[in-house]
Amino acid sequence: MIQRPKGTEDILPADVYKWQYIEKALAELAAVYGFNEMRFPVFEYTELFARSVGESSDIVGKEMYTFNDRGGRSITLRPEGTAGAVRAALQNGLTAGNFPLPQKIWYNITAYRYENVQKGRLREFHQFGAESFGSASPYADAELISFAAEIFGRFGLEQIALEINSIGCKECRKAYTAALREYFGKHIDTLCNTCKTRLEINPMRILDCKSPVCKEVAEGAPVILDFVCDDCREHFEKLKQILDSSGVKYTVNPRIVRGLDYYTKTVFEFIASGVGTQGTVLAGGRYDGLFEEIGGKPTPALGFAMGLERLLMAMGEQGKEIPASQGIEYYIGSGSAPDEKQKALEIVAALRGKGISVLSDVSDRSIKAQMKYADKTGVKFACIIGGNEIETGKIRLKDMTTGEEKIVDIKELV
Ligand code: ATP
Ligand code: MG
Numbered sequence: 001m002i003q004r005p006k007g008t009e010d011i012l013p014a015d016v017y018k019w020q021y022i023e024k025a026l027a028e029l030a031a032v033y034g035f036n037e038m039r040f041p042v043f044e045y046t047e048l049f050a051r052s053v054g055e056s057s058d059i060v061g062k063e064m065y066t067f068n069d070r071g072g073r074s075i076t077l078r079p080e081g082t083a084g085a086v087r088a089a090l091q092n093g094l095t096a097g098n099f100p101l102p103q104k105i106w107y108n109i110t111a112y113r114y115e116n117v118q119k120g121r122l123r124e125f126h127q128f129g130a131e132s133f134g135s136a137s138p139y140a141d142a143e144l145i146s147f148a149a150e151i152f153g154r155f156g157l158e159q160i161a162l163e164i165n166s167i168g169c170k171e172c173r174k175a176y177t178a179a180l181r182e183y184f185g186k187h188i189d190t191l192c193n194t195c196k197t198r199l200e201i202n203p204m205r206i207l208d209c210k211s212p213v214c215k216e217v218a219e220g221a222p223v224i225l226d227f228v229c230d231d232c233r234e235h236f237e238k239l240k241q242i243l244d245s246s247g248v249k250y251t252v253n254p255r256i257v258r259g260l261d262y263y264t265k266t267v268f269e270f271i272a273s274g275v276g277t278q279g280t281v282l283a284g285g286r287y288d289g290l291f292e293e294i295g296g297k298p299t300p301a302l303g304f305a306m307g308l309e310r311l312l313m314a315m316g317e318q319g320k321e322i323p324a325s326q327g328i329e330y331y332i333g334s335g336s337a338p339d340e341k342q343k344a345l346e347i348v349a350a351l352r353g354k355g356i357s358v359l360s361d362v363s364d365r366s367i368k369a370q371m372k373y374a375d376k377t378g379v380k381f382a383c384i385i386g387g388n389e390i391e392t393g394k395i396r397l398k399d400m401t402t403g404e405e406k407i408v409d410i411k412e413l414v
């Protein structure tokens with residue numbers, strides 16, 4: 001038997017209600033915050049991700065699903081949503097002046113990364129993301145963070161911590177990068193091999209390394225907040241002030257740098273307790289340089305992405321039940337005679353025409369087997385159409401939870 005590829009999951013009918021529930025709630029909440037849904041391709045030209053996510057990121061370095069299509073173009077399955085969303089906004093002129101700014105969009109996508117598969121770390125996973133294009137104000141940061149915080153409130157997650165930081169702009173990062181190079185240069189022999197290369201390309205990436213040795217060395221590294229310029233500092237101070245006055249709880253973690261190269265100024269993570277090492281459920285930040293990076297006009301912007309598998313994991317760990325979906329209303333069975341089958345078909349069609357959910361016999365089962373089947377499927381009411389029912393126009397409708405039967409006029413039912 002052919003198995004599904006490692007790191008992918010099947011979402012079975014019995015579980016799909018959980019997904020539908022969170023997807024619906026997220027779409028509703030996004031609308032309340034004035035975000036509109038956007039859809040964009042599962043695959044893009046590889047250079048989009050190479051340029052936006054950045055050559056020194058884990059994603060571009062080792063996680064992308066990249067292949068040449070039959071025309072010889074290098075194609076990559078989207079490893080995240082921001083690059084595609086920004087590309088789509090640019091290509092369709094969303095930020096070119098014909099539409100109000102900021103353009104606030106959300107998406108619910110599958111994403112693909114060649115990961116070391118673990119609990120909460122898959123190769124195909126789902127991300128709900130939101131992006132706000134066109135505002136440089138810390139009020140835009142605060143709005144996005146408040147939206148993110150409200151998601152967890154909406155799902156009743158309490159043990160979730162918001163950590164924020166500023167990683168400054170290109171300018172203030174120059175001095176910081178130099179300081180990091182000097183610091184890590186002294187510890188080069190202790191660093192993992194990947195980080196030895198990171199020291200050259202982008203020493204900030206070392207702060208995000210998951211190897212315990214590098215983590216230990218990183219403990220003593222200089223922190224970015226000591227290096228940010230006046231403009232970035234002011235932005236960060238104002239953001240904290242707005243969050244305070246909005247009642248959004250957070251802590252400043254000067255060690256968050258995020259794994260993607262495009263971030264500037266604000267970065268943040270929501271970390272759930274009880275989910276183990278894969279506790280970061282939602283992460284995001286500002287990326288004021290990204291539009292330019294992929295060929296657009298300078299456009300301040302920011303966004304976040306949330307892993308839906310990790311959200312569901314956190315809800316499970318914290319005992320948050322998702323209400324099960326409504327079951328099927330009726331089972332309308334019949335005897336084997338053609339007129340009995342015909343009558344059942346008519347009733348089924350009439351009920352479905354009214355938008356009522358119905359199951360019927362499509363397997364030529366005996367009456368006993370039909371009732372057994374009806375019971376297994378969990379329908380609320382069941383009946384069998386026989387000669388007697390056709391003659392009298394009345395059916396015996398069985399309430400499958402109580403076992404009670406009542407006589408109902410067929411006309412009444414349909
Ligand atoms: P990590 O540090 O855990 O590798 P990341 O920094 O690579 O995360 P982002 O690129 O910021 O993650 O993605 C945003 C969110 O998407 C993460 O916080 C997480 O919830 C989810 N996510 C990322 N990678 C995976 C994956 N391989 N499997 C499941 N969820 C993921
Ligand atoms: Mg990662």
